[in-house]
Amino acid sequence: MRLPGTRYQEPGWEQVRKLLGQASVQMLRTLAPHELQDPALLDRYVDETGALLHACRHTARAAAAGNSYGDSVGELALSLLYELPVQPAFWQAFLATLETELARSGAFWQQPAGEGMLRKKVNDLYAGLRDRIDADGYMVATGRSCTPNRIYTYRMLDTAYGEIAALFADWQAHSAQVGAILGRELQGIPIEVRQMKSIAGCKADWVIAWSATLEQFSGAAGPLHTRSKRFASLKNSPDKIAAMLAEIGEYEQLSANQDSAETFRSDAGEAGIWLEDYWRVLHASEQYEQDGGDSGPDQLLMAEAGEYESEADGAAVPDSEQAAEAGAEADRVDLHAAWAEPDETTRMLEQQRASAVSLPPGYLSLARLAQHAGSRMLGILAQESLPIRLAVYHKLLGVADDSYPDVWLDPATGELPTLQQLAALDGISMPTLRKRRNEAIDKLYAARPSGAA
Incomplete structure (x- = not known):
């Protein structure tokens, strides 16, 4: 609760x-x-x-x-x-x-x-x-x-909702008790079973009836029907019960984002993906200008959607879907090496190297799967080994960035592996790693649109 x-x-x-x-x-x-x-x-x-x-x-x-x-x-x-x-x-x-x-x-x-x-x-x-x-x-x-007693009451109502939800979920095995809670004989699946999605949908009358049925179905008196005076007045105040149930449900809904990591996972790569899209648009804009088109951003976006017509001759821009399909096919060829799984011997060697530098044995395999398929950087550096690509990120973005997938990070530090670790993963010396990393960065600079930062 x-x-x-x-x-x-x-x-x-x-x-x-x-x-x-x-x-x-x-x-x-x-x-x-x-x-x-x-x-x-x-x-x-x-x-x-x-x-x-x-x-x-x-x-x-x-x-x-x-x-x-x-x-x-x-x-x-x-x-x-x-x-x-x-x-x-x-x-x-x-x-x-x-x-x-x-x-x-x-x-x-x-x-x-x-x-x-x-x-x-x-x-x-x-x-x-x-x-x-x-x-x-x-x-x-x-x-x-x-008061502490009110907190105790909130907790009792939350527990009551959990018990009622369990009965509703298995209503066929508890049809007599569920019928007593709902106040009618059941004829097929009760609509309330589908309607009660959270504690906010639990009715005060159900809580009172549930407490009243416990002695009959479990042998022990319900919390609202014991001799204790703690809840003596509450069973006669369904409006108070309803208000407290609604309050618990409202706050749980407001704070529900803390239950799921999906929001944070989707945000984690947003900055990196945005930069990739920005780079792609700059490149497309430059190409569009060279082909004689208007460089205005609205026209460029319309052209990507296949809706813009040149004011010069009224001819429609070529179908963007065909262009995208051709580009995707080229990417599949270029990126094949980036995802290619090594043979068994190489995989065992990779596991040994990872363990030797205190990384999980399957580090490289998981890191490959976490690569962003639409990344322009990956397209340019597809022929480089994964440790070299990580070394490039290490140099350009630093050891910690929100865009990095969790499986890229060293569990001991929460950061990218050190250059020493990456060199060992690749089976090369530190000077060689730096040389290949710098060459890869030069490739990125050479591939950027002219005039782009």
Whole structure:
């Protein structure tokens, strides 16, 4: 679930909770009972637990995504830990539960069987703290009042929507419960199954009915129908439920671009493709002028579309589709070498060279596939090896550019391989690499339209 200003309400919270529990148990199980009264215990806990979290920052759990805003599980765990001194009431409540259990069962946290109980109390500590922090963040982001209980309610409604969506998706196996939620006997696939595309399309009446059906179909009372007073008034306020569902859905839609890398992938090569198109238009403009046409940009664009007629004799410009087809055929011939896969022996040699310079074994094969098919630069340098072409980019655009495909980059640095690595990939010396790179750049300059920068 996403809400403005919140960071801990998404599925990554489960891993944050486990990481905090793991580090906290490791620190707390060494405490002597009398140390619970030490005023400096909170500072000691934060320091030692923070050091444990920092030490495991490279583990798979800590490095995993904690939310859709780019925070890792380890980062979220550390930031929540460091909120404790700012919200000491949560720590005092935690110590009170330890002392209560100490009076009843002794120093349970020092016993192997007591680790589960200690972990449960740590989980309760951070569950309350995260809702307090997210409620404060929500108020700052929206200017509306919010409490930890309201955050809890948002989360309950989001969970309810997930359960209802799962029932709707498998409605044939749960036809009786789905019928009870919709308030009618099902006759074929219900239209609501196709209509509810997101939480914004979930109706408050369905949530209330779903909660009412849980005791019958699962044996446990639904969240709106328990004896707890937390949601007692909510089941009689469908308008409040509807407003909260709509708010969750609206913000999820606004922030949905963070779920997909497609937008960033499409933007990544935009600058490079734009330059290629610019170069192509300059070249076409020069050629059009040499053929006696008007060099105006509007006329050039119309000519490319096959719609412009020369004012001199009224003759139509030759069919652009035929010209494009001929050019594409020439490109296929010129570019064949750029994509040609090497034989098995060469491929194994390439893998060995890549591994020797700390690159993935399949680096060259993947890098070839990522070449932009419409690139004019690739057409000019098709006969050069891939490491030479990358060295040209290295020289002209630098080691890091948004237009580079990810597979061109060294995973260790996030940049193009160094010239030393490229030379090793090509099986040549550094002086030879520089010589061939400079010759390739000279080819590019020689191929540019006259007068072009």
